[in-house]
Amino acid sequence: xxSTQPQQTTLAPPRGSLYxxxxxxxxxxxxxxxxxxxxxxxxxxxxxxxxxxxTIHGAERELAEMAFEVARRDFAHMHAAWHAWQPxxxxxxxxxxxxxxxxxxxxxxxxxxxxxxxxSRRSRGLFNPAIGRLVELWxxxxxxxxGRRPPSDARIRALIDQNPxxxxxxxxxxxxxxxxxxxxxxxxxxxxxxxxxxxxxxxRAMGIENLIVNAGGDLRAIGAHGDRPWxxxxxxxxxxxxxxxxxxxxxxxxxxxxxxxRYFEFKDTRYHxxxxxxxxxxxxxxTSVTVIHTNPGVADAAATALFVAGPSHWPAxxxxxxxxxxxxxxxxxxxxxxxxxxxxxxxxxDLPPKAVVHDRS
Ligand code: ADP
Ligand code: MG
Numbered sequence: 001x002x003s004t005q006p007q008q009t010t011l012a013p014p015r016g017s018l019y020x021x022x023x024x025x026x027x028x029x030x031x032x033x034x035x036x037x038x039x040x041x042x043x044x045x046x047x048x049x050x051x052x053x054x055t056i057h058g059a060e061r062e063l064a065e066m067a068f069e070v071a072r073r074d075f076a077h078m079h080a081a082w083h084a085w086q087p088x089x090x091x092x093x094x095x096x097x098x099x100x101x102x103x104x105x106x107x108x109x110x111x112x113x114x115x116x117x118x119x120s121r122r123s124r125g126l127f128n129p130a131i132g133r134l135v136e137l138w139x140x141x142x143x144x145x146x147g148r149r150p151p152s153d154a155r156i157r158a159l160i161d162q163n164p165x166x167x168x169x170x171x172x173x174x175x176x177x178x179x180x181x182x183x184x185x186x187x188x189x190x191x192x193x194x195x196x197x198x199x200x201x202x203x204r205a206m207g208i209e210n211l212i213v214n215a216g217g218d219l220r221a222i223g224a225h226g227d228r229p230w231x232x233x234x235x236x237x238x239x240x241x242x243x244x245x246x247x248x249x250x251x252x253x254x255x256x257x258x259x260x261x262r263y264f265e266f267k268d269t270r271y272h273x274x275x276x277x278x279x280x281x282x283x284x285x286x287t288s289v290t291v292i293h294t295n296p297g298v299a300d301a302a303a304t305a306l307f308v309a310g311p312s313h314w315p316a317x318x319x320x321x322x323x324x325x326x327x328x329x330x331x332x333x334x335x336x337x338x339x340x341x342x343x344x345x346x347x348x349x350d351l352p353p354k355a356v357v358h359d360r361s
Contacts, residue, residue: 038226043068047075048192049143050216056203057210057225067203071213074202078195081108084132084186085141093176094132094184102177110174115297116190120166122321123305128277130164132184140273141186145264150271156280189274193255193300196220200296218255220296221248233348237287237329242348244327246292253296257303258288274307283308285331292325292341299323311336315358329353
């Protein structure tokens with residue numbers, strides 16, 4: 001999970017003349033409009049079961065307020081259409097797959113399936129939104145974890161043996177069919193990224209140039225905070241507060257998957273919500289993965305896939321998914337980074353972690 005900290009005092013000076021020019025332009029515009037300087041507006045609401053925060057810089061107040069309303073409506077619409085467990089356009093698809101019937105997929109859901117199919121393949125199946133039954137067996141589709149214990153090996157094995165995969169799905173136009181009735185779609189690892197992308201696009205089309213759409217710490221940041229870049233904090237996987245921070249440039253999305261988001265403990269073992277589709281169990285040896293990418297959907301799917309890949313195998317999967325900026329924190333507290341990520345990340349903790357930099361990325 002990350003948090004935005006546009007006011008942080010450790011900001012680096014602006015890079016490049018473009019920043020200065022844009023900042024100067026904004027300043028002149030603001031002065032002409034009779035304000036002291038461009039203002040930042042923030043708005044928060046709940047969606048996708050998490051806190052969404054929209055930050056807008058340098059726009060008129062009326063436009064910012066309209067944008068907040070648009071974002072709120074967009075999120076509510078997506079939440080209703082993509083819900084994997086309450087009746088929705090997506091559950092209709094799942095019902096048809098289970099019944100062995102083909103279905104005309106709703107236009108809201110179709111792009112999710114198409115893009116997730118290709119991302120799943122590129123992730124070598126480690127990002128696998130076809131494992132909805134497994135997520136349900138573990139109970140990670142609900143929020144109450146009191147008294148939880150892991151399901152039996154036999155029940156996990158039974159679902160793994162069904163081998164649900166996005167490759168089982170065929171799309172002809174909007175007509176979907178599955179060769180495997182055990183596929184159950186759950187876009188918990190992708191819908192937030194795809195959705196954040198749509199909302200940010202919508203706000204940009206309204207004329208907003210500097211904005212952050214942040215859902216529970218996963219975000220897309222566009223433009224800058226005046227003459228300073230947006231600075232994004234990455235949450236510490238085991239303590240309160242910020243572990244590291246990065247500045248975004250232009251239009252970038254920062255997504256983190258962590259084992260601290262949804263989990264229960266049973267007999268001193270933590271069982272969290274990021275499942276290894278090969279074993280059917282929570283992925284081991286990783287506590288969090290942060291990915292920065294221009295496409296928020298790719299960043300979201302990749303953070304999940306690299307978490308599953310783990311501290312030894314993530315570089316190959318990152319490369320296959322076209323992801324360059326990665327930081328993985330393993331269960332020993334070590335940070336594994338691509339060279340490009342190492343060049344931009346700043347550790348914000350007293351004792352910086354042991355860092356392992358992989359230059360082939
Ligand atoms: P978060 O939702 O906390 O940001 P993720 O993006 O990693 O975290 O998504 C985790 C969710 O995705 C789980 O709650 C579950 O619904 C689903 N999921 C779990 N494991 C996988 C996986 N290997 N591939 C695709 N989806 C998964
Ligand atoms: Mg994800």
